[in-house]
Amino acid sequence: MTLPEQKATAGGPRPWWQRRGLCLGVALTLGSALIGLLAPVLAPGDPAAMGELSDRLLAPSMAHPLGTDLLGRDVLVRLVHGARTSLMVGWVSVLAAMICGTAVGMAAGLGPRWLDRVLMSITDLFMAFPRIFLILLLVSVTSPSLVLIMVVLGVTGWMGVARLVRAESLSLREREYIMAVRGLGLTPLQVARRHILPGLWPTIIVATSLRVGGAILSEAFLSYLGLGVQEPMVSWGGMIQMGRANLVDGWWLATLPGVALAITVIGYNLLGESLREWLDPRRQAGGLDD
Amino acid sequence: MLPWLTSRLAQSLLLIFILVSAVFFVVRLAPGDPLDQVVEEELGPADRELMRQRLGLDGGLWQQYGRWLEALAHGDMGHSLRQQRPVTEILAEALGPTLLLTLTAYSLQLILVIASALVMSTRRGQPLDHAVQGIGLTFYSLPFFWLSLMFVLLFSRQLGWFPAGGWESPDAAFYSLGERWLDRLHHLVLPATTLALGAFMGPARYLRAGLDDVLAQDYILAARARGLSNRRVLWRHGLRNALLPLITLMGMWLPNLLGGALVVEVVFGWPGMGRVTIEAIWARDYPVVMATTLLTGVAVVVGSTLADLLYRWADPRLRLPDMADSEGSRRDAS
Numbered sequence: 143m144t145l146p147e148q149k150a151t152a153g154g155p156r157p158w159w160q161r162r163g164l165c166l167g168v169a170l171t172l173g174s175a176l177i178g179l180l181a182p183v184l185a186p187g188d189p190a191a192m193g194e195l196s197d198r199l200l201a202p203s204m205a206h207p208l209g210t211d212l213l214g215r216d217v218l219v220r221l222v223h224g225a226r227t228s229l230m231v232g233w234v235s236v237l238a239a240m241i242c243g244t245a246v247g248m249a250a251g252l253g254p255r256w257l258d259r260v261l262m263s264i265t266d267l268f269m270a271f272p273r274i275f276l277i278l279l280l281v282s283v284t285s286p287s288l289v290l291i292m293v294v295l296g297v298t299g300w301m302g303v304a305r306l307v308r309a310e311s312l313s314l315r316e317r318e319y320i321m322a323v324r325g326l327g328l329t330p331l332q333v334a335r336r337h338i339l340p341g342l343w344p345t346i347i348v349a350t351s352l353r354v355g356g357a358i359l360s361e362a363f364l365s366y367l368g369l370g371v372q373e374p375m376v377s378w379g380g381m382i383q384m385g386r387a388n389l390v391d392g393w394w395l396a397t398l399p400g401v402a403l404a405i406t407v408i409g410y411n412l413l414g415e416s417l418r419e420w421l422d423p424r425r426q427a428g429g430l431d432d
Numbered sequence: 433m434l435p436w437l438t439s440r441l442a443q444s445l446l447l448i449f450i451l452v453s454a455v456f457f458v459v460r461l462a463p464g465d466p467l468d469q470v471v472e473e474e475l476g477p478a479d480r481e482l483m484r485q486r487l488g489l490d491g492g493l494w495q496q497y498g499r500w501l502e503a504l505a506h507g508d509m510g511h512s513l514r515q516q517r518p519v520t521e522i523l524a525e526a527l528g529p530t531l532l533l534t535l536t537a538y539s540l541q542l543i544l545v546i547a548s549a550l551v552m553s554t555r556r557g558q559p560l561d562h563a564v565q566g567i568g569l570t571f572y573s574l575p576f577f578w579l580s581l582m583f584v585l586l587f588s589r590q591l592g593w594f595p596a597g598g599w600e601s602p603d604a605a606f607y608s609l610g611e612r613w614l615d616r617l618h619h620l621v622l623p624a625t626t627l628a629l630g631a632f633m634g635p636a637r638y639l640r641a642g643l644d645d646v647l648a649q650d651y652i653l654a655a656r657a658r659g660l661s662n663r664r665v666l667w668r669h670g671l672r673n674a675l676l677p678l679i680t681l682m683g684m685w686l687p688n689l690l691g692g693a694l695v696v697e698v699v700f701g702w703p704g705m706g707r708v709t710i711e712a713i714w715a716r717d718y719p720v721v722m723a724t725t726l727l728t729g730v731a732v733v734v735g736s737t738l739a740d741l742l743y744r745w746a747d748p749r750l751r752l753p754d755m756a757d758s759e760g761s762r763r764d765a766s
Contacts, residue, residue: 267450270732274691275709275725279455282713282721283462359575363695366577367710382578389581390589397585400578407573415569 164416170409178225189215189223190374199392209394211384217394221402224378227371228406231292232358238296239357240303240350244342247307252315252334262308269301277360278369286369295357303349310345314338344421352414355407362403378403436744444737451729455722456500460493487513509726510719512712519723522708526724529599530704532616533623534693540628541635541689542682546671548632549639553647554666568633576630576692580699583622594622597701623700627692634688635681643674676747683739687732 177184193214200210208217250261268276280294314320315338323337364370365379373380378399385395475483484490488499488510503510509519548564555561571579588596595601599619604612646652647670655665694706701707705724712720 267447270447270687270736271451271729272687272691272694272732274694275728278709278713279458279721279725282716282718283459355573362575363577367698367713369713379575379577382575382581386581389585393585396578396581400575400582403575403578404570404573407575408570411569411573 163412164420167409167411167413167416170405171413174225174406174409175229177222178229181222181226185216185219185222187219189220189376191215199388202394208398209392211381211392211395212388217381217398220376220381221378221399223376224381224399224402225406227288227375227377228358228361228403231288231295231361231371232354232410235292235295235299235357235361236350236353238292239299239353240346242296243300243303243349244307244339244346246300247304248311248334248338248342250304251308251311252330252338258308261304265301265304268298269305273298274360274363277364281364281369286364286372288371288375291361291364291370295360299353299357302353303346306345306349307342310342311338314341317341348414348418348421351410351417355410355414358403358407358410437741440737440740444733447733448730451733452501452504452726453497455726455729456497459718459722460496487511509723512717512720514712514715514717515720519719522720523705523723523727526703526705526708529702530693530697530706532599532620533627533697533702533704534689536620536624537627537693538682538689540624541632544628544632545636545639545678546675548636549643549674550666550671552636552640553643556644568636571629572631572633574630576626576695577699579630580623580626580696583626584699587622595619597699599702623696623702626700627689627696630692630696631685631688635678635685638681639674639678642677643670646670646674676743679743679746680739683736683742686735690728690731 193210193216195214197206197210197214199212200206200214202209206216206218208221210216211220246261246265250258250265276298277294280297281290284290320333320337323333328336361370362377362379362382365377366383368380368383370379371377381399382396385392385397385399388395481490488496488503490496491499507520509523511517512519512522515522548568552561552564584596588594595618599616600612601607601615601619604615607615647666652665652669655669656662660669690706693704694709696702697704697706698710705728709721709724712718712724
């Protein structure tokens, strides 16, 4: 099932926020990446080490700008370290999904027609399914770990990329320059790798950046359920889970990791949206799909 | 129409069959003996074998698969490992709350989608358009479970307007029928609103694009030229035509809604399928997990089939015989 193709809408000036969107998106994603990379420098020490008894559940103050949790650990330090987990899971799983999706999409778009039908049926099958149930099913039969989360998110996340890549491959293969290199006697594999793949990059990059946010949110939810990243590793989702018990008297515990998540994900979504507009103005409308 | 209908239904049935098989094999082929997740290690070999038989884990993989299919065909989804009762009984209890929640959220979402698409399309490029887009993108980027928690914090813990969880008050059994439903509605407001807010932006943007397209058509110009009011043009000529793809869209959006419902149910303690699923996962009660996964998958397949049928029925152009062959033209169309 595909959506009806959207015609390009009439031009008109681009709204301001979309151009600022790119800058803001880059700033937020770069910022979160830097915080994640520099976590040991920015917040030295072990984020899992318990604090003094007197340090428990302190409201934000000068000593602890974002307060402390039930075990007396500084929330800011933990937030900074949590960025590492979120970004690592987000990036690794999306890169895995991107590689699978590109391979499947190119095989479907460029290969024989029967292969296309088989691969696209499988893709549709996966897509028809609520992803979170698929993820939970996979997680439920194994024991939770960081690697597992990345694998599961990758395995369940390639379908959208595959469809986009297939559609783009179908259109690229009919271009004249592809006919020309075919005529030169290159093998189909060479044509695919050297001449079609470069043309696919804009699609792949946009699809990738739009999916990192979703992967980060999925990891957070799994960790919130206790099915994702396990202690002592810090995860924003896990922090929210811990803060749940003190929703009112320790409001900062559940609230702040969510804000961190929101800012990071908004950054990636803004980046993806603006990149799409920039690299692929034809498909301005629609979006936010998976 | 009929050949199309048969092939579409056959396709859906095949999809369901694959789903059933996939759920089975994912659980059975996972590393480790499923028995180990259920029984204590110190159990003697004879008892283990007995347990194995009772759980249907004896015999070869294909034998088990055959038994699982046969049982399913009889509407038997096995026994819960923790609750000592049939899985179907658990599902039947959870179905009502989930339907109430998802259908309410679906309707709310539909209203939100249409309203925001109308606003964005008619105020195109204006501050209101950007504001709606910005709000939509923000809601889309927020962690859903966290948003639910924040709503609990704000509207029930701080303001005390709504209950923080569950789908009825503890003493609901003593209420009259009318009071009982009022109580449920009161419990429903927060979860349903959260669910509707979380994901309205995706379909809204598609609808907006469709509306932009339709409003650029000549017949809209013609309608305006005839002197029809803006409102009439927008509602009767614009929206009506743009709503058509929305049928497909809302069908495609069903998986997202069900996924979202799971999250909301867990945070709000809503006793539906999602909560049952998560609790079963925590308890390693895999027959229940298999069943809820399966049921959700079937719901999605049925939903998308219905959406397809509805679309055919609503769009007279597709009833023409020469256009009915969508399979053949699919490769070029997409």
